Amino acid sequence: MLALNVALAAGLVVAGVVANSLGLFAAAGDTVTDVGAVLLSLLAVRLARRSPTAQRSFGYHRSTILAAQANAATILVVCGVIVVEAIDRLQHPTTVHGGAVLAVAAVAAVVNGVAALFLSGDSHDLNMRAVMLDTMGDAAANAGVAAAGAVILVSGAYEWVDPAVSIVIAVIIAVRAVRLLVQAADVLLESTPAGLDVDHVASAITDVDGVDAVHDIHVWSLSSEVRAMSAHLVLAGHPTLEQAQAVGDRVRATIGPQFSIAHATFELECESCAQEGGEPCADLLDASVTSGTSAPLQRHA
Numbered sequence: 001m002l003a004l005n006v007a008l009a010a011g012l013v014v015a016g017v018v019a020n021s022l023g024l025f026a027a028a029g030d031t032v033t034d035v036g037a038v039l040l041s042l043l044a045v046r047l048a049r050r051s052p053t054a055q056r057s058f059g060y061h062r063s064t065i066l067a068a069q070a071n072a073a074t075i076l077v078v079c080g081v082i083v084v085e086a087i088d089r090l091q092h093p094t095t096v097h098g099g100a101v102l103a104v105a106a107v108a109a110v111v112n113g114v115a116a117l118f119l120s121g122d123s124h125d126l127n128m129r130a131v132m133l134d135t136m137g138d139a140a141a142n143a144g145v146a147a148a149g150a151v152i153l154v155s156g157a158y159e160w161v162d163p164a165v166s167i168v169i170a171v172i173i174a175v176r177a178v179r180l181l182v183q184a185a186d187v188l189l190e191s192t193p194a195g196l197d198v199d200h201v202a203s204a205i206t207d208v209d210g211v212d213a214v215h216d217i218h219v220w221s222l223s224s225e226v227r228a229m230s231a232h233l234v235l236a237g238h239p240t241l242e243q244a245q246a247v248g249d250r251v252r253a254t255i256g257p258q259f260s261i262a263h264a265t266f267e268l269e270c271e272s273c274a275q276e277g278g279e280p281c282a283d284l285l286d287a288s289v290t291s292g293t294s295a296p297l298q299r300h301a
Contacts, residue, residue, distance in 0.1 A: 004115065005035045008108055019100035022086055023145040026166035027108060029078045030141050030173055034134055036071055043067065058263075061222035068184045075177035079170040086163035086170070096159045101149030105142045112139035137176075141169045190220035193227055201259055205231065208254055210247035212236045219261070228263040229255075235268055244268045 012028035015021070047063040116135040148165040151158050183194075192198055198217055205214045213234040221227050235247055248266050255261050 002035065002038050004111070005031050005038070008111060009035060012104065012108060015100060015104035019097040019104070019149075020094055021096050021101045021145070021149070021162050022082065022089055022166040023148050023162045023169070024101060024104060026082050026086075026169040027105065027138070027142050027145050029082060030138055030169060033071070033075045033078060033173065033177075034138065036074060058222055058228075061226050062188075064223040064225075065184050065187045068180055072177040072180040072184065075173055075180075079174040079177070082166055082170040086167045089163040090160055093159045096149075096152050096162045098149045098152030098154075101162065102146050102153055103149075105146035105149055109139050109142035109146055112136070112142060134176075137172070141172070144169065187221045187223065190218075192219050193221050196227075196259060201229070201255060202231075204254055204258060205233065205251055208247065208251050210236050210239070210243075211251065216267075219259075222263070225260075226263070227259070227261045228265075229261050230265040230267075232267045232269055235270060238270050 009028050009031040012024050012031060016024035016028060043063075047060040050060045052059040112135050116132055116139060120132055144165050145162075148161040151161050186194070196219060198219060201219060202214050202217055205211055211233055214231050215234070216232040217229065218231070219227065219229040233248070233251065235244055239247065248268060251266065252264050255264065
């Protein structure tokens with residue numbers, strides 16, 4: 001898929017020069033951003049696999065988010081260049097070879113359409129579904145460019161349609177880039193992962209035998225696929241440290257697979273730490289149960 005996109009982008013750029021079509025350049029820019037996203041993602045995945053260090057105790061999982069930000073910023077720059085050039089061409093029309101635009105864009109649309117159909121077999125996987133949707137978007141963009149080429153070819157005029165279509169494509173790409181930036185910002189701000197209901201997590205925890213209550217819950221993302229959390233667990237009775245650790249293990253085994261939480265840290269309490277007076281959990285003041293970043297989740301899965 002990566003090689004196909006590289007070849008397609010190169011072909012669109014060459015055809016854009018030959019046909020003097022900004023629409024083909026915009027379509028090429030769309031494909032290039034997809035190639036860049038894949039390359040950045042591959043680099044980020046390699047970094048994410050590095051072992052944690054004393055300086056980076058969570059490893060390099062956030063590198064995927066930094067890659068997403070870089071990709072989105074690049075996309076916005078490309079879109080800005082396309083829009084500026086399109087506005088200039090609308091003010092100063094140039095000759096566009098409609099036949100070449102139609103032929104190349106139509107072939108690109110067919111290639112993208114076939115690729116999207118091929119990827120649809122793995123649409124149950126979220127990452128593959130995202131790639132499929134992007135490919136479908138590329139097919140639609142190329143179809144729009146082909147339509148513009150057809151109008152220019154048939155009419156022998158209306159060259160303004162080419163830059164107009166390129167502006168539409170640039171806006172669509174920019175919207176995707178802004179959404180990517182928002183998602184990356186949510187991760188960096190340690191927001192609760194999208195689609196995760198903290199109340200459901202709390203309910204699942206309190207359903208575990210030995211847990212009376214839970215409070216001070218924080219759930220965030222280390223990357224788009226790795227989640228972490230911390231919480232205070234109020235345990236039933238006054239268990240020993242060994243018994244408390246067993247309860248913590250049961251909680252991890254419950255929430256790990258159910259909510260895709262790979263790293264969980266719990267503070268175990270005999271009474272809620274919010275209670276005024278006294279020193280609840282005096283025997284467990286420093287006790288906590290912490291899972292690893294990935295291995296414990298795999299064992300409990």
